[in-house]
Amino acid sequence: MKKKFLLSFHGDSTLVIKFGELIDNDTNQLVHSLIDKLEGDFISKSYILDIYPTFNNIVINYDNLLIDFEALRIEINKKILLYLEDYKPDLQRNNIIEIPVKYGGEYGPDLIDMSKELKISEDKIIDIHTESLYRIFMIGFMPGFPYLGGLDEKISFPRLSTPRISVPEGSVGIAGMQTGIYPFASPGGWNIIGRTEKILFDPKEKPPALLRSGSSLRFISI
Structure with a gap:
């Protein structure tokens, strides 16, 4: 190659x-x-x-x-x-990790604004977000935070102009052509569309991070 x-x-x-x-x-x-x-x-x-x-x-x-x-x-x-x-690309899919998410409302406060700007219903945004299979490009920003590739461009959305002082733990967000999950409460400027109760990082576990770069992930609406 x-x-x-x-x-x-x-x-x-x-x-x-x-x-x-x-x-x-x-x-x-x-x-x-x-x-x-x-x-x-x-x-x-x-x-x-x-x-x-x-x-x-x-x-x-x-x-x-x-x-x-x-x-x-x-x-x-x-x-x-x-x-x-x-080198030959490995065409076999690795194990797919499923992340259950509660979308919209108090769990996804930016979903309504995305719906208005994109002129796509909230339900359709959720459908598009859960239909994709995401690749975990890397873990960064904080322990356990996955940067995910594979977001459908139809729901790509720019970062917030003013970041929040605190984003709740487990929040699922979109920024540009990427989507990700906040493993801990922290400041952040991604558009929050839902929240998961999955623990992404626990220092008492081995390994401490639930997700590994190079793996695949799918969101499940609950």
């Missing part, structure tokens, strides 16, 4: 492998496939501290007292080229 990538230095101990600017399922699937291979080859090495994905990048934190950037860049570049030669 021919795929352009760029290795760059960030700070004094971070290497980023970037696969362009596009945020889509194919690029994200490639990122997660390569993450698995990199972890298999490098995570046990003393100079590697962590390897994790973003939307379209792979981030490697390393100990710069044990290896310098140029040496690591050369080593990683060779491996990525080898991985890409054998």
Whole structure:
């Protein structure tokens, strides 16, 4: 497979492998496939501290007292080229996690405004939101917060012009072409259309996060 990538230095101990600017399922699937291979080859090495994905990048934190950037860049570049030669997209769907959601009303205060602006009924927005199968592109912002790809463009909606001081735990929101779930109460500017009682992050559990990047998710209206 021919795929352009760029290795760059960030700070004094971070290497980023970037696969362009596009945020889509194919690029994200490639990122997660390569993450698995990199972890298999490098995570046990003393100079590697962590390897994790973003939307379209792979981030490697390393100990710069044990290896310098140029040496690591050369080593990683060779491996990525080898991985890409054998890469084939995995067309099999992984386990699908279902998230029950109460939509609208007190649980989704922005649904009514979205309905008016988009000229789509609230019920239709809910139908569209629950029909899609979402890919968890990455976990970020706070522990357990999933950034989900696969939102139907018909219900894409810009962020709130003024973020809320507090968004309730479990709130399901839309911002642009993404949808996500707030695992904890926090400030936020996404349009809230519903709420789930699912616990997304519990430090007492192993693993503590319910959702994992690269997995699939579907919302169920209750």
